[in-house]
Amino acid sequence: MGGGPREIDALVDLMARLPGLGPRSARRAVLHLVKKRAVLLLPLAEAMQRVGANVRECTRCGNITTDELCDICADQGRATGELCVVEDVGDLWAMERGGAFKGRYHVLGGTLSALDAVGPEELRIPDLVARVKREGIAEVILALNATVDGQTTAHYIAEELADTGVMLTSLAQGVPIGGELDYLDDGTISAALKARKGF
Numbered sequence: 001m002g003g004g005p006r007e008i009d010a011l012v013d014l015m016a017r018l019p020g021l022g023p024r025s026a027r028r029a030v031l032h033l034v035k036k037r038a039v040l041l042l043p044l045a046e047a048m049q050r051v052g053a054n055v056r057e058c059t060r061c062g063n064i065t066t067d068e069l070c071d072i073c074a075d076q077g078r079a080t081g082e083l084c085v086v087e088d089v090g091d092l093w094a095m096e097r098g099g100a101f102k103g104r105y106h107v108l109g110g111t112l113s114a115l116d117a118v119g120p121e122e123l124r125i126p127d128l129v130a131r132v133k134r135e136g137i138a139e140v141i142l143a144l145n146a147t148v149d150g151q152t153t154a155h156y157i158a159e160e161l162a163d164t165g166v167m168l169t170s171l172a173q174g175v176p177i178g179g180e181l182d183y184l185d186d187g188t189i190s191a192a193l194k195a196r197k198g199f
Contacts, residue, residue, distance in 0.1 A: 062107030062124055064089050078104050081138035087111055087145060106131060111149040112156055125160060132164050142170040
């Protein structure tokens with residue numbers, strides 16, 4: 001154990017399970033929380049209690065919300081006929097941070113993966129197909145990560161939507177703005193070269 005009271009060790013163990021935190025980082029975080037009990041630990045515990053009690057998935061898109069529909073799905077101004085498909089809520093939030101997309105989203109909840117036994121049934125792909133048909137979606141934008149599983153999922157979705165007549169697009173891939181070729185990996189350079197356009 002960590003040498004502290006059992007309650008502290010249990011909290012460290014739970015914190016260490018969070019992405020990006022190992023046992024040492026979790027221990028430092030917990031000790032800091034305990035040290036700042038009044039301004040950090042107690043308000044954090046209350047906030048976590050509220051989130052645990054009130055937050056759920058949007059019934060339409062899979063975003064996180066406290067209502068049946070998230071703010072994006074409830075906003076009639078976003079009913080543009082464009083539906084952006086993302087792997088998880090973090091990807092949706094990243095897209096929203098940029099503020100460039102004004103349509104609606106569909107969160108899959110992951111990607112197809114034979115190794116992890118994740119098939120279409122474990123993802124929200126059937127819901128996606130139903131939404132496209134029900135909501136009269138004109139364009140589905142596949143904003144999936146450029147990984148093998150992401151691309152496999154994109155191809156599967158394309159097959160599932162083939163008979164709907166919806167326009168399928170994907171995000172451009174390649175050299176980011178401000179990127180220097182020397183710092184990019186081979187896959188990024190290859191994708192940029194394949195997606196080249198007129199100058």
